[in-house]
Amino acid sequence: MLSLALPVQGAGGNGDTTPSGSPLSSLGTITDTYVAARQRTTAAVSVVVIKDGQTVFDKAYGFADIERQVAADTDTVFEWGSTTKLLVWTSVMQLAEQGKLDLETDIREYLPQGFLKKLKYEKPVTLLNLMNHNAGWQDRITDLYYFAEEDIPELGEALQTFEPRQVYQPGTVVAYSNFGAALAAYIVELQSGEPFYTYVKQHIFEVVGMDNTSIHPAQQDNPAIAQRMENIQGYTTSLKLIKKNRGYMGIYPAGSAMGTAEDAAKFLAALMPAAGSSSPLFQSQAALKKMLSPSLNYEGTAIPRIAHGFFEINHTLPALEHGGNTAAFSSKFTLDPASGFGMVVLTNQANEWEYTTGLTDKVFGEYKPEAYSGDMPESSEVEGQYLSARRGVHGFTKILGYLNGDKITAINNRTYSANGLPFKQIAPYMYAPVHQSGLEYFIHDHGTVTKKSTVYNDAFPVSGLTAYSVTISLTLLGIAALFTIVALISGLAGFIFRRIKRQTKAASEFYKYHLWVNTAGLLLIVNNAILGYRLINYTTYSSIRIHFIGNLLYVLLAGSYIVLLLMWLRRTQSGEKGKIMYVLSGASALIFSAIIGGWDLFY
Structure with missing residues (x-):
């Protein structure tokens, strides 16, 4: 029954039509109309369409720099983001064709001994696992970017710094992995004997004439690209300028390419040579055909999911795609090898989908499966x-x-x-x-x-409770934070009142501990607010370790307060009001400590 979900080859994409069935001659009208309807929320977008190895549409819209009114054109350079990974998979398949790599071999045979230090499972990790994003690594955010060119480490060093924990058994769970793609590139680097960016320049860029593209994190492979990137800014989907949007990606093969849409289209054209032609990227068509064939299906079905790093997607016709996002740019590469039709969309807006998804669907057509009449679960x-x-x-x-x-x-x-x-x-x-x-x-x-x-x-x-863990945690955090602030305001008011009345000390000897623990609670909130802010700005792990130390110190202080509180309660004769205030401070300290422990806010 599941095989009925497979798309059926339609009439679209044949002859002089797009996969959606529109005439190729109408591409200009379709795209112009689509962009005009979204002009108020568009910064810049560059679109190139190819058919049978030839460019049939190439146009840029909007402003690369709205503030300076710099119009985008076909020479405008955009960041690719994760579509860079297609260069990695192509490189891997080139070396596999030459017999230098085997997709089924444990990658530890290609890496220096002991290179991977956080593997949990004995089951081998293969290059095919890296291509299928099912090697088992958790995601990681820190140490992804550096903000000074001199801080950029070599790829191998960057990978060892960035290495995440392996949390799933290889081959069982698909979890998109930047680390896996960059690790595959490092294997290419080791087997080819040259830096990965040099390999890509010599074996992909120069081969297909991509003179306006760079992959090195600081554009050392093409310095002119760095200069041209000065002419474009990045924006949100509501056209708010993203001021801090540039960094140097340490594991750069996962998303550091930048260039023109025309160059990206040359790459897609090389993957879909016209009938009677061969791809300049491979020695034989067999290697190219294998790369673009399914390597992973949806579990328990015959429905393709991934083709050696290219994602299988259904439009009017089956197609392959890969999307990409950086701090301020978005991209989408889509190709249908069967019809020789491909499309590149590059924008200077973060998490953009009106063009990368919407316009792509407009040209490739939406997936409309045949109705299924059998019994189905609700x-x-x-x-x-x-x-x-x-x-x-x-x-x-x-x-x-x-x-x-x-x-x-x-x-x-x-x-x-x-x-x-x-x-x-x-x-x-x-x-x-x-x-x-x-x-x-x-x-x-x-x-x-x-x-x-x-x-x-x-x-x-x-x-159960797991589904509501964030809501519960935030609710308790809000209550504890509110009490902490009220307690400190009350303490400050009490201090002022005693000064006015010329009283020399508080009503209780325990009062100072009560103020200390609440002051520490306020500092804890500030500490983690700063941690969150630094996290969204692509910080390094070493620079935020101080925040974890602060959280651990708070837990120790909270534990000490509770011990002192219990000892004091056993011997005190103070009134009930004071006791309640101190007990509530202890409860707040317990809540803060539980949140730190429950959400791993200490490492």
Whole structure:
């Protein structure tokens, strides 16, 4: 039954039409109209469409720099973000074709002895696992960027600094991994005997004529690109300038390329040579065909999910894609090798989707599967909260995974809403978004969902108190923070009152401990607010370790306060009002300490 969800080859994409069925000659009108309708929320976007190795549309819109009124054109340089990874997978397949790499071999055979120090499982990790993003690593945010060129480490050193924990058994969970892609690039570097950026320049950029692209984190492979990047700024989707948007990516093969859309289209064209031609990137068409063929299906189905690092996506026709985001840029590369049709979209707006997804769907067409008439489970069976496998499972970023989880709500028997986006059921436990392309597939055991899969990531259902852990934590945190502030204001008012009355000491000898622990609570809140701010600005782990030390010191102080409180309560004869105030301070200290321990805010 699940095979019925596979798309059927349609008429679109043949001859002089786009995959959606529109004439190629209408691409200009389609794109112009689409951009005009979104002009008020558009910074800059560059679009290139190719067919059978030839460019059939190439145009840029908007402003690369709104403040200086610098118009974007086809020579404007954009950051690629994660679409850079396609250069990694192409490089791996080139060396595999030459017999220098084997996709099924344990990668530790290619790495220096002891290079990976955080592996949990004995099961080998292969290059195919890296391509399929199922090597098992948790996600990591710190040490991703450096902000001075002289601080950029060599790729191998950057990988060892960045190495995340392995938390899933290899081959079992798809969790999109920057580390895995950069590690594959390092293996290319070791096997080729030259820096990865040099390898890419010689074996990809120069081969296909990509003179306007760089992959080195500081553009040392093409200094002119660094200069041209000075002419473009980055913006939010509401056109707010993102002032601090440039950094040097340590594990740069995961997302450091930048260049023109024209150059990116040359790369796609080399992956889809016209009939009778061969790709300049490979010695044989067999290697190219293998790279663009499925390497991972949705679990238990014959439906393709990943093709050696390229993501399988259904539009009017089956296609391959990869998206990318940086602090201020977004991108999408989409190609259909069967029809020789490809599209590049580059924008200077963070987390942009109107063009990278919306315009791509407009040209490639939306996925419209045939209706399924058999018995299907109700959408209520998949309702609930889901945690993405791509998250920090351990450590202080653990809470981010819970904050960014998916909430699925059944609309009716055959439709549900995920974070506001409606999905329709197309086969048992398989859904497609109503207004765009994609799939969501639910793995189940006798009707109980155990995992949700999209093309990029798996996710796991959470229930009970776990599903509300963030809400509970924030509620308790708010109560404790409010009491801490009230206690300090009360203490300050009491101090002023005693000074006016010329009293020399507080009513209770324990009062000073009460003030100390609440002062420490306020400092704790400030400490973690600064930690959160530094985190969203791509800091290094070493620079925020001081915040974890502060949290641990608070826990020790809170424990000391509670011990002193219990000892004092046993011998005091003070009134009930004072006791309640001190006990509440102890309760607040316990709440703060529990949050630190529960959310790993100490490492």
